[in-house]
Amino acid sequence: MQPNLARQDETVPETAPELPSARQQAVLDAVLALMVEEGDQLTMDAVARRASCSKETLYKWFGDRDGLLTATVRWQASRVHAGRYALNALDVATLRESLQDFAATWLEVIASDTSVALNRLAIGHAGSRKSNLGGIVLANGRFAIGERVKPVLEAGRAAGLLAFDDTETAFRTFFGLVGRDIQIRLLLGDALPLDAGEIRRDAGRAVEQFLALYGRA
Amino acid sequence: MQPNLARQDETVPETAPELPSARQQAVLDAVLALMVEEGDQLTMDAVARRASCSKETLYKWFGDRDGLLTATVRWQASRVHAGRYALNALDVATLRESLQDFAATWLEVIASDTSVALNRLAIGHAGSRKSNLGGIVLANGRFAIGERVKPVLEAGRAAGLLAFDDTETAFRTFFGLVGRDIQIRLLLGDALPLDAGEIRRDAGRAVEQFLALYGRA
DNA sequence: GCGGCGCCGTACCGTACGGTACGGTACTGC
């Protein structure tokens, strides 16, 4: 009766520590695959069929549909975090490289089928009350990358390479220069071609523009 | 049987010329209001009740649910277009003012409850095939403003105030500097406070940054 | 006045889907 995975709870932060079992991970991967392929036809029956498990098991593990979706979003989020960056003895080349890496990684993420499908789902649910999928996606997307980029920006400022008053504002400018209209166009179904080369060029351009605005050289 | 409003048709562009009758406009306004208030509880029953009309009439006028939604999106889009801008004899003050005005107007639009609700709906539908709501929203949002800003940018270049090779790239940079993370955060349900003063400051900052990157003075 | 029309309100239908129940099967500990 009680789901053995953490149900979303108002007091619990958006990042859950518990990892699902291997079988559960397979189920969540099935959800992700189905989400990408079928869009909004994400029925519990379809998930059970795709994952070769019974609906009863789904409900036992995840509580209800929202629990399953929440677990899926968390599961996907748990795979995105990566990368550590030098923060002291920063020179301009390293700073540029770090920012470029952030930008390219971020573009890859938001351009991926999985991210698009996940964001669509979360945005759809953001309209109704209950089940804070949007909050989870934000916490693990926009805000997570913010918390990882801002130390780099501040290290750049400490090293005399960047000049800004408010770190948050500087980061949001960086975010805008990188993302531009890409995410909204993809979410709305625009077939925006974005291969690896394009991403690298976009990331480079964004970093150069950011340095032009905030660089001190 | 046949809906007397233009049904979406693959060959028809995303901007329909026909205007709905006054009564139909009232119905579409009811849809918009309901969309904002109830989020995804947008049932045909609720619309009929809210608009004090019968479901039969809804189906007669709009064909089916998608037809109603499409008509609603078009109806909202038909109210957004506005503003004419000087393109010749451009000086830097006028250019700055025009861009600032574009930025502020755009921010007001994407921050409005109606836009958020409409974009959520269109994004939700972009996942499934059928009914190109996403395309309509894109055509009347992102692309419409692009077509209106780009002549201003080119006029600025012709007047020797701006320097860029590709207008589209320059516009996308402008778009990113203005929008930053605002739209995605609002769509995902973040309670981002954005009053008129904030919008004006944001627009001003975006324009200054854009001029710093592309200005020639 | 009257037939026809357009529309409101409501009752109704079919289906899709979230959620539950249950029988059958494989595996594990004793």
Add this chain to the structure above:
DNA sequence: GCAGTACCGTACCGTACGGTACGGCGCCGC
């Protein structure tokens, strides 16, 4: 061997919602 457990497959239930049918009423042309 056997009880217990975990889980698969499937059948089932209730409800919400898209779509249709129909009675009634006001309005317009004649």
